[in-house]
Amino acid sequence: MAMTGFLPRSLKFRLTSFVVVLVLAATSIVTTLALTVAERDMKGVIGSQQINLLSGAAAFIDEQLKNRLNLLAALAESLPEAARRDPEALRQALQTHATVSAEFTNVVAFGRDGELVASLRDSGLSRSLNVSSRPYFLQTLSTKRAVIAPPLRSRLSNLPVVLITQPLLDKKGEVQFVLAGSIDLLHSDFFQQFDLLRPGKTGYLYVMTSDGVIVNHPDKSRLLGHVASRSGTDQATEKALAGFEGWTEAESLEGDGPGIYTFKRLASTNWIAAARYPTSEAFAPMKAMRQQAILLASVCAALAGLLAWLMVLRFLRPLETLRAHLGDIRHGHADLEALHVGAKDEIGELGAALVEDVRERDAALRQLEASEKRARLIADNIPALISYIDKDLRYRFTNEHYQFLLGVDPKSLLGRTVNDVFGGEVDARWRDCMEAALAGQRVHVEREGEELGRYMHLMVDMVPDFAPDGSVPGFYVMANDITERKMAELTQAASQKRLQLITDHLPALVSAIGPDHRFQFGNAAFQRWLGVDPNTLPGRPVVDAIGEAHYAIAKPCLDRAFQGEVTSYEAKAKVGEESRILASTLIPDLRQDGSVAAVYVLTSDMTHVKAVEEQLIELARRDTLTGIANRRMFEETLQQALDRARRRDSPLALAYLDIDHFKSINDTLGHGAGDDVLKEFAMRLTASVRSTDTVARLAGDEFAIVFENVLPPDEATTLAERIVGAIRPAFNLQTGMLPVTCSVGIAVHAGPGENPAGLLARADAALYDAKRNGRNGYVVDERPAGPRPVLNPAANRAASANR
Numbered sequence: 001m002a003m004t005g006f007l008p009r010s011l012k013f014r015l016t017s018f019v020v021v022l023v024l025a026a027t028s029i030v031t032t033l034a035l036t037v038a039e040r041d042m043k044g045v046i047g048s049q050q051i052n053l054l055s056g057a058a059a060f061i062d063e064q065l066k067n068r069l070n071l072l073a074a075l076a077e078s079l080p081e082a083a084r085r086d087p088e089a090l091r092q093a094l095q096t097h098a099t100v101s102a103e104f105t106n107v108v109a110f111g112r113d114g115e116l117v118a119s120l121r122d123s124g125l126s127r128s129l130n131v132s133s134r135p136y137f138l139q140t141l142s143t144k145r146a147v148i149a150p151p152l153r154s155r156l157s158n159l160p161v162v163l164i165t166q167p168l169l170d171k172k173g174e175v176q177f178v179l180a181g182s183i184d185l186l187h188s189d190f191f192q193q194f195d196l197l198r199p200g201k202t203g204y205l206y207v208m209t210s211d212g213v214i215v216n217h218p219d220k221s222r223l224l225g226h227v228a229s230r231s232g233t234d235q236a237t238e239k240a241l242a243g244f245e246g247w248t249e250a251e252s253l254e255g256d257g258p259g260i261y262t263f264k265r266l267a268s269t270n271w272i273a274a275a276r277y278p279t280s281e282a283f284a285p286m287k288a289m290r291q292q293a294i295l296l297a298s299v300c301a302a303l304a305g306l307l308a309w310l311m312v313l314r315f316l317r318p319l320e321t322l323r324a325h326l327g328d329i330r331h332g333h334a335d336l337e338a339l340h341v342g343a344k345d346e347i348g349e350l351g352a353a354l355v356e357d358v359r360e361r362d363a364a365l366r367q368l369e370a371s372e373k374r375a376r377l378i379a380d381n382i383p384a385l386i387s388y389i390d391k392d393l394r395y396r397f398t399n400e401h402y403q404f405l406l407g408v409d410p411k412s413l414l415g416r417t418v419n420d421v422f423g424g425e426v427d428a429r430w431r432d433c434m435e436a437a438l439a440g441q442r443v444h445v446e447r448e449g450e451e452l453g454r455y456m457h458l459m460v461d462m463v464p465d466f467a468p469d470g471s472v473p474g475f476y477v478m479a480n481d482i483t484e485r486k487m488a489e490l491t492q493a494a495s496q497k498r499l500q501l502i503t504d505h506l507p508a509l510v511s512a513i514g515p516d517h518r519f520q521f522g523n524a525a526f527q528r529w530l531g532v533d534p535n536t537l538p539g540r541p542v543v544d545a546i547g548e549a550h551y552a553i554a555k556p557c558l559d560r561a562f563q564g565e566v567t568s569y570e571a572k573a574k575v576g577e578e579s580r581i582l583a584s585t586l587i588p589d590l591r592q593d594g595s596v597a598a599v600y601v602l603t604s605d606m607t608h609v610k611a612v613e614e615q616l617i618e619l620a621r622r623d624t625l626t627g628i629a630n631r632r633m634f635e636e637t638l639q640q641a642l643d644r645a646r647r648r649d650s651p652l653a654l655a656y657l658d659i660d661h662f663k664s665i666n667d668t669l670g671h672g673a674g675d676d677v678l679k680e681f682a683m684r685l686t687a688s689v690r691s692t693d694t695v696a697r698l699a700g701d702e703f704a705i706v707f708e709n710v711l712p713p714d715e716a717t718t719l720a721e722r723i724v725g726a727i728r729p730a731f732n733l734q735t736g737m738l739p740v741t742c743s744v745g746i747a748v749h750a751g752p753g754e755n756p757a758g759l760l761a762r763a764d765a766a767l768y769d770a771k772r773n774g775r776n777g778y779v780v781d782e783r784p785a786g787p788r789p790v791l792n793p794a795a796n797r798a799a800s801a802n803r
């Protein structure tokens with residue numbers, strides 16, 4: 001824009017016009033107010049003047065009428081006695097009082113019957129006249145007093161007149177004649193003085209009776225007519241006829257314009273003396289004053305305008321300079337410092353403030369640009385659709401993801417409505433959300449559908465944009481494509497369902513436990529085994545479901561499993577009413593970083609397995625033929641008995657037995673008979689010892705017996721003899737009675753240094769000696785306690801044999 005060096009003309013013109021209008025308005029208002037007040041006051045003054053003037057005029061008429069009354073009364077008084085009786089005498093007497101003719105147009109006399117009997121002007125009484133029906137006549141007769149009659153048209157002169165009567169009384173005081181003096185309203189000068197008192201040049205006075213009959217008026221044609229006979233009763237007259245006295249302003253109904261009307265009642269007749277003063281004449285000076293005031297105001301306004309123009313030019317010059325500098329700065333011809341115009345007034349401060357503001361605005365703009373750039377960068381790199389939609393549902397901002405996800409140029413959406421871009425179906429699907437956001441609600445919703453020909457599952461957030469006044473000009477939209485996640489969730493749900501189906505039919509408790517030791521999952525076996533609904537398990541503390549006691553056992557394993565170790569434990573637990581043995585295996589679910597997401601627990605009921613296992617173990621320790629302990633159990637028992645003997649320092653003895661010539665039994669009677677012998681032999685052994693002693697079949701026809709708490713020195717021998725004695729009775733076989741004998745070698749435990757093998761060897765050696773001694777006997781190796789002596793079976797055998 002080209003700089004002119006001046007402020008725009010319109011500004012100066014407006015300023016100047018403003019001052020002119022202001023001065024004009026102020027002058028006009030003040031003048032109008034002053035004139036209005038003056039007019040009001042002046043009307044008051046004029047009204048008061050009019051009242052005074054009219055009061056004087058009314059008093060003058062009253063005085064005139066009073067004079068006429070007095071004059072007629074004086075005339076009547078002066079008449080001779082004869083004139084009061086005789087009409088002729090009366091006529092003559094009247095002629096002698098011609099002086100009254102100066103005041104009355106005519107003076108006549110009527111008899112009691114109303115007949116005209118005398119007339120001052122017409123002595124010949126050229127016509128007959130009877131006024132017996134006239135009100136003034138009747139009133140004079142009845143009151144015997146003088147009467148001023150309302151105006152009427154004289155029957156004698158045919159002129160409008162006002163009559164004043166005076167009764168002529170005889171000696172008795174009765175009315176004999178009535179004198180009547182008439183005043184010609186057309187020609188006499190009765191109202192002459194009164195008329196001269198008219199206000200202004202165009203104003204006039206008039207008189208009417210209290211009924212509105214005009215007695216005097218500048219327009220003589222209106223005499224005796226009613227005041228309203230021409231154009232109705234104006235407001236002022238109406239008021240006057242109603243009794244109003246004073247002044248008022250009213251519009252004439254006869255087209256004379258507005259006027260000030262003044263009314264005053266005559267004291268003598270109650271007639272109304274009135275004055276009309278045309279407003280135009282009354283206020284002519286005021287009108288002139290108003291014109292002068294307007295002229296003066298206009299001159300003042302013109303002078304003020306001129307002065308204002310000059311002042312504006314002078315005061316606005318620095319502002320023009322500032323404006324010129326602003327233009328230079330905008331076109332790059334000057335820098336911001338040019339705005340420091342130097343003046344130490346408001347404009348100087350304005351320049352400095354402008355510099356400051358422009359700097360702050362530039363800084364704010366730079367910040368805004370940077371902020372917008374950052375926001376744009378962030379929005380464009382967020383993997384979600386981000387947009388701003390205004391209240392007309394038009395896109396105002398869109399990020400780059402629109403291109404990536406939907407293949408549309410985000411800029412092409414700007415200014416278009418949702419309906420334009422996506423079509424009516426999509427618009428209808430999201431309409432409720434958009435309306436809710438525009439109503440100020442935050443919206444979070446997941447919906448599936450087709451967007452631009454692509455099926456998607458979208459998670460959408462709509463956030464209303466609140467203006468400072470609380471209105472919502474638009475809303476922000478963030479839409480995430482969660483189709484893959486939804487698919488994964490569906491897959492996972494299917495997988496979980498399969499897993500549930502499988503695990504529900506396993507004869508085991510299967511569960512997943514979180515790091516907080518709360519269940520994440522449990523199969524249907526929880527219901528069957530523990531009476532716990534698996535649906536209630538997720539989130540439930542493990543301790544609640546399995547009880548304090550079981551949890552105390554499980555917890556250490558659980559802790560180790562959460563360290564990443566596969567652990568297991570067994571524990572007894574109540575399943576229903578039964579006590580069961582449960583074996584649990586805890587398998588950590590390791591994440592890639594090695595942490596444990598959860599621990600899977602598989603718990604099996606091992607009660608039956610355990611029973612079978614114990615049964616197998618028991619079977620493995622029993623001799624299948626005889627039912628007594630086998631070699632394995634014998635070895636265990638011997639070791640345990642030796643440990644006890646050492647601990648308690650109690651004596652122990654081991655017997656080693658062999659059936660004599662058993663081979664020949666088999667050979668002669670058969671292997672079955674041999675078995676029967678073995679069973680009977682075992683039974684007799686078991687019966688001959690204490691229940692705490694252990695009888696075992698070591699192999700073939702070899703047996704052993706562990707004796708605990710054997711009292712030295714003779715009890716071993718006693719035992720040996722009891723055994724041999726128990727076998728000695730013949731065996732009752734199916735084949736018949738069979739004598740069976742056995743040989744027994746007994747070794748007494750030598751002390752702490754002796755092990756099972758050593759003890760067994762010594763017993764075996766004693767058995768060998770018993771066999772060698774001819775069988776069916778025993779040998780006891782009874783070695784004394786203390787340091788182990790050199791084994792000398794021969795000596796022992798000899799000793800035993802000697803016993």
Ligand SMILES: Nc1nc2c(ncn2[C@@H]2O[C@H](COP(=O)(O)OP(=O)(O)OP(=O)(O)O)[C@@H](O)[C@H]2O)c(=O)[nH]1
Nearest residue numbers: 658659660661662663664666671672674675700701
């Ligand atoms: N019926 C039967 N015979 C067995 C069983 N086990 C081993 N035998 C036999 O028992 C016999 C054992 O004989 P030996 O102890 O060697 O000899 P013996 O005939 O008893 O002679 P001495 O012991 O010297 O008196 C053998 O013939 C084995 O075959 C078994 O379970 N049942």
